[in-house]
Amino acid sequence: MPLTVETEALLEFKNQLEDPLNYLDSWKKDSDSPCGFLGVSCDPNTGLVTEISLDNKNLSGSLSPSISMLQSVTSLVLPSNSISGEIPWELNNCTNLRVLNLTGNNMNGSLPDLSGLRSLEILDISENYFSGGFPNWVANLTQLVSLGLGDNDYDEGEIPESLGNLKNLTWLFLAGSNLRGEIPESIFELSALGTLDICRNNISGNFPKSISKLQSLWKIELYQNNLTGELPVELADLSLLQEIDISMNQMFGKLPEQIGNLKNLTVFQLYENNFSGELPLGFGDFRHLKSFSIYRNSFSGQVPENFGRFSPLTTIDISENQFSGGFPKFLCATGNLQFLLALENNFSGELADNYGECKSLERLRINQNNLSGKIPDRLWALPSAKMIDFSDNEFSGGISPIIGISTSLNELVLSNNRLSGKLPMELGKLTQLERLHLSNNEFSGEIPSEIGYLNQLSSLHLEENSFTGKIPGELRQCVRLVDLNLALNSLSGIIPNAISQINSLNSLNLSRNELEGSIPENLQKLKLSSIDLSKNQLTGKIPVYLLSMGGDQAFVGNKGLCIDGSSETASISGFAVCSRNSLHKRFIGNKRVIFCIILAALIVILGGLLLVSYRNFKHSEATEMENDLKWDKKTNHNWKLESFHPMELDAEEICNLDEEKLIGSGGTGKVYRLDLKKGVGTVAVKQLWNGNRVKVLATEMNTLGKIRHKNILKLYACLLRGGSSFLVFEYMENGNVFQALHREIKAGEVELDWYKRYRIALGAAKGLAYLHHDCPRPIIHRDIKSTNILLDENYEPKIADFGVAKIAEGFSSQRESETSCFAGTHGYIAPELAYTLDVTEKSDVYSFGVVLLELVTGKSPIEDEYGEGKDLVYWVSTHLNTLEDVLKILDNKIVSNSIPDGMIKVLKIATLCTIKLPNLRPSMKDVVKMLVDAEPHTFTSPSKHGKKETVLV
Structure with a gap:
């Protein structure tokens, strides 16, 4: 039986796809109709294919133009696969198409003009690798309700004014599209728009007042742009607004009081801006707010008294501002709060007792404030808490034994307070604990041996307290301990050999105690990078390796310590020699001197031979360079210059580098940061070591010079003159x-x-x-x-x-x-x-x-x-x-x-x-x-x- 046109079209479509999980096994030649194919739907009357839906099926390969033979298809849905290649222009023939969803694939190339799809209502081609100019032709698709073009590799450009033609739009996603300039006024004529997402671009100018025209708007995503100015009072006119995120911009000023009237808000985020002043009082009346994040601004004054009292808050981050007064009482009033972050403010007074009922808390950070008084007992018993950080305040009182309930804790940080009393043995129940920092308090008594149960502990800081007694040998059980600091206490007894059994230990500070006895020889077996045993009452010999690694200052203030006279450090150390050198030891020392003289002579001879070889090599390398580097040369003051991107470069500026701008050095050369004088931006310049010039230049030119991908570093140009070689790259601000x-x-x-x-x-x-x-x-x-x-x-x-x-x-x-x-x-x-x-x-x-x-x-x-x-x-x-x-x-x-x-x-x-x-x-x-x-x-x-x-x- 001959194949129908539609069956043939679908089989050709399948042939160009790779299907490792065999989802398309039902697509067979001997099928009576394609209507039985997985993911294919047909019109019940005509039997013609109307929909293809293959969401998240691990498909790769490319789209076949044969799809254009399906004249009745209304929906092509292929998101979350690995399909690559370009969109076939033949898709324009599918004039009945209403839904085209290709989001989350690996498609690339310039987008073809699909203006022929006049019936299209949903177009989502976001999260691919499409390049070239922004697809202005979408403005012709006037039936569009949903438009997603974001997260692609378009050339830098502005939002086209013509998008204002799409009067039916309810969802607009243009995130991560290399867009610059201001948002055109025509966008604010899209009265049906519910979601406006233009985040992660380079949008500039003031926050648009005209946004108040979008009365259907419930979600605004403009974070990570270059917006400036104040938040306009007109924003408060958007009565349906639920989510707003304008974080990571350059906005400033006070929040208009009217913003407190946006009673439907669930997400409010404007962290990393320059806002100041107090929060509007209306924020205390919100009933739906779940996430509130305003950290790294300059807000001041008191937080509205009822903030969080009526809201199902799950996350609040008001850190790194200048809030003052009492700490807000009702942030966990509804019992949903998971993350409470209020560090680096000026809050004072005591914490409300009701926070002890906040069993949902996972992360609690109120460090670096002026809080005082006792920490409510129940606040020590948070079963879900991963981190508690009360450091850098003025808290007093002790740690309650009920802390043993907080068995999920990874970090307990209480440093720099006025906490006192003995440490409860219940700390040993916190078996997930990795950081225990209690330094600079007034704790006393012995260090509980139960700390040895903390076999996940990597950092233990108990310095600057009043601990007495011996260092517990049970610390040997803390097999992951990297950092141990017990300095500035009143610990006595010997340094237990058990510390030598903590193989992971990297830093050890036991200074300013009352320790006595000898330094365990086995400490040398640890790969310590830092040690301080100064100002104790230690006696005996300082192990040679520890002295050479820690220096004199690590052992000063121990009058009974001495050094082995045969040590290389004996002549420069301020310590007494433990005993006179024997003849045998002097002989060993003389052998070392003779060996060093012989070694130095060999180095001089080899150096001479290498110099001769190097000169011969350089003569041949110059010829090899000219043969290996095949490029179209431009001249710029006698430099050979090859550009791979349209960018005006001055060779002399590139190649006269300031050592103060050095940002890295590796096996192939040194890398410098350079701010180009002509205002075209900042670049990174790699000056190649001479021995690497030929291979590195040729390889990087032949690869980076031809690649265009947003996740591959751009190579702007190569420069060569005589023995000097430079590569010019885009500068990456955050390093590696x-x-x-x-x-x-x-x-x-x-x-x-x-x-x-x-x-x-x-x-x-x-x-x-x-x-x-x-x-x-x-x-x-x-x-x-x-x-x-x-x-x-x-x-x-x-x-x-x-x-x-x-x-x-x-x-x-x-x-x-x-x-x-x-x-x-x-x-x-x-x-x-x-x-x-x-x-x-x-x-x-x-x-x-x-x-x-x-x-x-x-x-x-x-x-x-x-x-x-x-x-x-x-x-x-x-x-x-x-x-x-x-x-x-x-x-x-x-x-x-x-x-x-x-x-x-x-x-x-x-x-x-x-x-x-x-x-x-x-x-x-x-x-x-x-x-x-x-x-x-x-x-x-x-x-x-x-x-x-x-x-x-």
């Missing part, structure tokens, strides 16, 4: 992922929350997937690592450093000298490279898996705690037996009850990427798909596009 992971905004506060880490993981995965699957000739990076993933001002990731990259196709035909070159970084190198140089895309997948592990755990690829010769992949593999073990390896600095599920999903992806056998690892396309499914929905507003609802400090 490794730096950002380990930077602290302030003590104990990390820069990257889980939302940022997830977006970094997804963006980097999309960039790497582009290299592997969407370049005309697939590219293997060969050195994927967290330091080669750079972050722009919005923490958008970009893969960088293509100096050792290779083309996948025809790899074996490349010169032997190239293919035999080992590339990669210890800790990221795939295990198969130990026995083969046959590099494939799966080697990059393994390295990327290590980066995912870094993002999830907060750890480095190589750390001493993993064991000799072990790495992060091995360490994680030993913690996957139970859910309890898995939760322990999640980065405790960011984890909370609301996000482990998403973190665990990414952890699973990482373990798949780091499977030992390459053929069992997923492709990067599959990784992108899995990461999309791991989106941290609990961190988002109801928006389908996963917009961040708040930053959890």
Whole structure:
């Protein structure tokens, strides 16, 4: 039986798709009708295909133009897949199409003009990689009700005035679209608009007063732009408004009192601006508010007395302002509050007793205020709390024994208060505790031995108190302890040898106590980077390694200490010698001197030989440079200049670099920040070491110079003259992922929350997937690592450093000298490279898996705690037996009850990427798909596009 036109069209559509999970098995040639195909719907009267819906089916490949043969199709819905390629222009023939949803794929190229789809009501092509100019033609689709164009790679441009033609629009999503300039007035004529989302762009100008015309508006997303000016009183006219986020702009001034009349608000966010003054009193009457985030502004005065009393608040962050007066009493009045963050203000007085009933609290930070009095007893017993931080206040009283109920605690920070009394033994019940900071208080008595039960503890600070008695030997059970500080107390007895058994210990401070006896010799076995035993009553010999590592100041004030006279530090140390040197020891010392003289002579001889060889090499290198670098040369003051992006550059300015602007140095050269004088912006300039010029220049030019992808670093130009070589890149303000992971905004506060880490993981995965699957000739990076993933001002990731990259196709035909070159970084190198140089895309997948592990755990690829010769992949593999073990390896600095599920999903992806056998690892396309499914929905507003609802400090 001959195939119908529609069956033939659908089978051709299927043929251009990859279907690894076999969802399209029902699409067969011998079917009587396509109406039985999975995801296909037909008109019951005519039998013609009307809908194709294949949401989240793990499909890849491309869209076939055959779809244009389905003349009656009204709905084409293919979101959350991995489909790539361009939209076929033939789609214009589907004139009955009312719904086109391609969001969340890997589609690219310039968008074809689809003005022929005049019946279209829903168009969503967001979250792809479409490039070229902004699609102004959408203004011709006047029946549109829902329009999503955001999160693509359009050229920088303005919002077209013609979008005002779309009078039926109720949903407009233009986030992350490289838009600049002001919002055109025509947008405010769209009277039916309910959602206006233009976040993450470069929109400038004052917040538009005309927004009050949009009387149907219930959601405004304008965060992360360049808006300035004050919040207009006209905003209060939007009586249906439920959510507003104008965070991360440059707005200032007081909030109009009338804003308190927006009684339907559920989300109110304007953090990281310059607002000042008091909050409108009407905020105390809100009945629906769930999320309130205004941190990093300059608000002052008292918080309205009834704030939160009638609202189902789950999150409030008023940190880093200048609020004063009593601490608000009713933030948890409805019993839903999970995150209470009010650090760095001027609140005074006591905490209300009713906070002890807030059993829902997960994160409580009211540090750096002027709060006083006793902490309510019941506030010590919060069963869901992960973090309690009362530090830098004036609290008094003690820690209640009922703290043993708070068994979920990861961090307890009480430093710099007036707390007193003995520590309760119930602290030993907090087995999830990782940070216990009680420094600079008035605690007394002995350190409870029950602290030894805290086998997750990594940081213990009890300094500047009045503790007495011995250091408990049970500390040996704190096998993860990295930082131990017991200084400035009245501890006595000896330094227990048990401390030498804490193999993870990195920093030890026992100074200014009354400790006696000798320093345990076994302390030398620990890989300490910091030690201070000064001002005690210690006697005996200072172990040589500890003296050389800590210096004199680590041991001063111990009159009974001495040093071994044979030590190299004897001549410069201020300590007495324990005993005279024996003849044997002097002989050993003389042997060392003779050895050093012989070694120095050998170095001089070898240096001379290398100099001769180097001069010969430089002569041949100059010729090789001219042969290897095949480019179209422009001249700029005798420099050879190759530009890859339209950008005016002055070679002399590029190449006269100031050492004060040095921002990095690595194996291929030094990197400088340069603010171009002609106002075209800031760039990063890499000056290559001479030995790397040929290979690095040629490789980076042939890869970065041709790539256009938002998650791949832009190479603007290459410059060459004589022995000098420079590469000009876009400047990445936030450095690299490794730096950002380990930077602290302030003590104990990390820069990257889980939302940022997830977006970094997804963006980097999309960039790497582009290299592997969407370049005309697939590219293997060969050195994927967290330091080669750079972050722009919005923490958008970009893969960088293509100096050792290779083309996948025809790899074996490349010169032997190239293919035999080992590339990669210890800790990221795939295990198969130990026995083969046959590099494939799966080697990059393994390295990327290590980066995912870094993002999830907060750890480095190589750390001493993993064991000799072990790495992060091995360490994680030993913690996957139970859910309890898995939760322990999640980065405790960011984890909370609301996000482990998403973190665990990414952890699973990482373990798949780091499977030992390459053929069992997923492709990067599959990784992108899995990461999309791991989106941290609990961190988002109801928006389908996963917009961040708040930053959890």
